[in-house]
Amino acid sequence: MAERKTIRKWFWVWDFEKEERWLNEMAMQGWILAEVGFCRYVFEKGEPGSYIIRLQMRSPDAEYLGFMEELGAEYVGRVFQWIYFRRSAEQGPFEIFSDTKSMLDHLNWIGRMLLAIGMANLLIGVVNCFNYSPVGAINILCATLLMYALGRIHGKAEQLERQQELYE
Numbered sequence: 001m002a003e004r005k006t007i008r009k010w011f012w013v014w015d016f017e018k019e020e021r022w023l024n025e026m027a028m029q030g031w032i033l034a035e036v037g038f039c040r041y042v043f044e045k046g047e048p049g050s051y052i053i054r055l056q057m058r059s060p061d062a063e064y065l066g067f068m069e070e071l072g073a074e075y076v077g078r079v080f081q082w083i084y085f086r087r088s089a090e091q092g093p094f095e096i097f098s099d100t101k102s103m104l105d106h107l108n109w110i111g112r113m114l115l116a117i118g119m120a121n122l123l124i125g126v127v128n129c130f131n132y133s134p135v136g137a138i139n140i141l142c143a144t145l146l147m148y149a150l151g152r153i154h155g156k157a158e159q160l161e162r163q164q165e166l167y168e
Helices: 013-028 062-070 100-130 135-167
Strands: 004-008 031-037 040-045 051-057 074-079 082-088
Touching: 013 031, 013 040, 013 051, 013 082, 013 100, 013 135, 031 051, 031 074, 031 082, 051 100, 062 074, 100 135
Parallel strands: none
Antiparallel strands: 004 040, 031 040, 051 082, 074 082
């Protein structure tokens, strides 16, 4: 049985690129992502640099997972709407986002999720505050954090759009 280790680590939603870099640095050290959970990563010891790891927020429908499998990518797992893939580095470069539009679509997907969850928390928080429930403050705090995250994602999208305009 392969040597395994579990690392518990937190990444903010707007730091998904940082998370992906860290997972690939672990793979370069020979620790290949085998399982994911909420703030939990399980790695198996393997050949350093043998895998490339990618993650994406989207619905994990069977058609898309089949498409990724045809590209040689293995489905590692998911956490909420985040899907984790790995692919052998021998197959060459592995990019999920082939162009600026696909990356902008990804950022917009994240933004819609953050907006929906943030607005729900805001609404619940306001209702709870009117009912003198102490939980309302927690919901409003969550909504604030989610709106901050939305702002960070929106900023990434704007920066990407500006870069695209420079090259057109």
